[in-house]
Amino acid sequence: MVFSVSVTKQLQISFLKKELQDLSTLPALQNRLDEAEKDGQKAFHDFTDPDMMKWFLYERRHLNQKNDRTERTVREYERELLLFIEQLLTYSTEIDVDVAYIIEGSLFKSLQSRHLRRYQEWLATESPYVVSKGPYSPTTLERKTTILKAFFAFLHRVGYIQEPIHQGLRIATVRKDDRPNRDLGPVDVVMLLNTFRDMQHPIMFTIIHVLTTTGIRNEEFCTLQLKDLKVDSIQGGYYLDVLGKGNKRRHVPLKEKVVHSIRSFRNARGLLPIERAHLDDPLFTTNTGRAYSPSYLSQYVKKEITSLEQLKLSDQTMKITPHVFRHAFAIISKLNGVDIYDIMRSLGHEKIETTMIYLEKVFEKERHAIHSWKSEGFGEYI
Numbered sequence: 001m002v003f004s005v006s007v008t009k010q011l012q013i014s015f016l017k018k019e020l021q022d023l024s025t026l027p028a029l030q031n032r033l034d035e036a037e038k039d040g041q042k043a044f045h046d047f048t049d050p051d052m053m054k055w056f057l058y059e060r061r062h063l064n065q066k067n068d069r070t071e072r073t074v075r076e077y078e079r080e081l082l083l084f085i086e087q088l089l090t091y092s093t094e095i096d097v098d099v100a101y102i103i104e105g106s107l108f109k110s111l112q113s114r115h116l117r118r119y120q121e122w123l124a125t126e127s128p129y130v131v132s133k134g135p136y137s138p139t140t141l142e143r144k145t146t147i148l149k150a151f152f153a154f155l156h157r158v159g160y161i162q163e164p165i166h167q168g169l170r171i172a173t174v175r176k177d178d179r180p181n182r183d184l185g186p187v188d189v190v191m192l193l194n195t196f197r198d199m200q201h202p203i204m205f206t207i208i209h210v211l212t213t214t215g216i217r218n219e220e221f222c223t224l225q226l227k228d229l230k231v232d233s234i235q236g237g238y239y240l241d242v243l244g245k246g247n248k249r250r251h252v253p254l255k256e257k258v259v260h261s262i263r264s265f266r267n268a269r270g271l272l273p274i275e276r277a278h279l280d281d282p283l284f285t286t287n288t289g290r291a292y293s294p295s296y297l298s299q300y301v302k303k304e305i306t307s308l309e310q311l312k313l314s315d316q317t318m319k320i321t322p323h324v325f326r327h328a329f330a331i332i333s334k335l336n337g338v339d340i341y342d343i344m345r346s347l348g349h350e351k352i353e354t355t356m357i358y359l360e361k362v363f364e365k366e367r368h369a370i371h372s373w374k375s376e377g378f379g380e381y382i
Contacts (some may be wrong), residue, residue: 013086019050020078026058044160049108053081056154070247072219080147087127088119095122108152109161113168116152120145120169138172145172183361184320184328186335188313195311204304206265207284207297211322214252215329215347216242218322222292227279229254229262244348252346297322330358 029051036043044052057074069077085107088097095118103109124130124141136144152166189212196205211221220242228241238259240252254262262283263274269285271277282291292300298321305311305320318324326347333343344355356363 013082016050016053016085017078017082020054020057020082023058026054029055042159044158047160049106052108052155052160053078053151056151070245072245077147077151080144081151084119084148087123088115091122091127094126095119108155111161111165112163113165115168116148116165117168117170120148120172142172145169183331184313184318184324186328186332189325189328189332191311191313192305195308201304202261202264202268204301206261207301207322208325209258209261210284211325212328212332213255213258214240214242215326215333216240216252217244217326217348218294218297220244221284221322222294222297224283225279226274226277226281226283229274229283242348246350248348250345250348294322327358330355331362334359334362 029047032046033043035041036045044055047055057069057078059068061068088095088107095115097111097115097118099110099112099115101110123144124136130136149166149169152161153164155161156164156166189208192208193205196202196208207221210216223243224240228243230239230241231237232239232253235253237256238254240254242250242252244250265284266272266274266277269287269289271281271285271289274283284292286292286296286300301322302320313320330343330347333346334340340355340359341352343359344352347355347358349355
């Protein structure tokens with residue numbers, strides 16, 4: 001089918017992206033809702049599709065704005081919704097978006113549950129990414145499905161669309177066996193540290209050293225500034241004041257040798273010592289003096305480790321990214337007898353189930369029946 005000119009113009013991606021990022025119109029949207037309530041009209045009755053996207057992304061639900069969606073989450077949701085619209089309009093024939101007519105000039109009001117299901121199936125099997133690079137990982141499909149489901153459930157909940165079309169999306173839960181192996185134990189981490197130390201590569205040595213001993217996320221590492229490195233007046237030494245998911249802060253202690261690694265990193269980059277640097281300067285920078293971006297750090301770490309041709313890690317197929325060292329922190333902590341709830345808090349996890357995922361294979365091996373066998377029952381062979 002071909003969408004009307006008004007709909008395609010309204011949802012033109014470049015225009016829509018610019019519109020979504022213009023936050024100056026948010027107060028006007030709130031005023032329109034207030035006026036509708038005052039006049040006894042239906043909420044969102046005069047909102048357009050772009051208005052609804054913006055309200056979904058930036059709606060203030062908490063008195064303390066820090067408790068609303070983080071900028072990172074907003075950008076991720078925005079990126080996925082824009083891609084959904086672009087692909088739905090561009091590949092409407094391939095997806096079979098058989099919309100009979102456009103309702104009130106709105107794409108979202110014109111869609112039905114079969115369209116979301118068909119899009120989801122096309123995305124997983126025939127989309128350009130799949131054709132050129134192979135299937136999406138189950139984790140990626142789950143994330144994309146979660147965002148679409150949340151958006152269309154919101155549209156239905158507030159009455160912008162009449163039917164719960166989000167229920168047409170198939171469940172995309174990630175099974176245990178679908179998760180990529182990210183289990184890096186102490187032997188492998190020490191091997192990497194020794195290798196980069198012997199190569200006199202303080203940049204990679206420090207990145208691995210900090211990520212493994214703190215368990216911080218890729219993005220948390222990239223956004224660290226000098227002011228986040230604080231003197232611990234109680235325990236002595238230093239700690240990191242980390243801003244994590246959901247704008248929640250946690251204090252992450254630094255061992256003395258890790259602080260030494262940070263100093264070596266900054267010296268290798270030609271940066272001022274931590275005592276003299278400006279508080280708003282990045283703690284870690286690229287060779288251009290700028291803060292890392294999460295995507296660049298991932299690419300850099302993968303490139304540097306892949307270049308180690310003689311290195312023999314336990315799992316040669318594992319893709320080493322900064323996130324792998326977060327798993328390593330959890331695994332090494334568990335092997336050192338740390339309580340799982342302490343590991344959860346140290347990682348900044350909201351739910352213990354998330355931490356359990358990090359430690360699945362450790363628990364599986366620990367609880368294996370073979371460990372309960374007695375030598376009397378199997379003689380010299382146990």
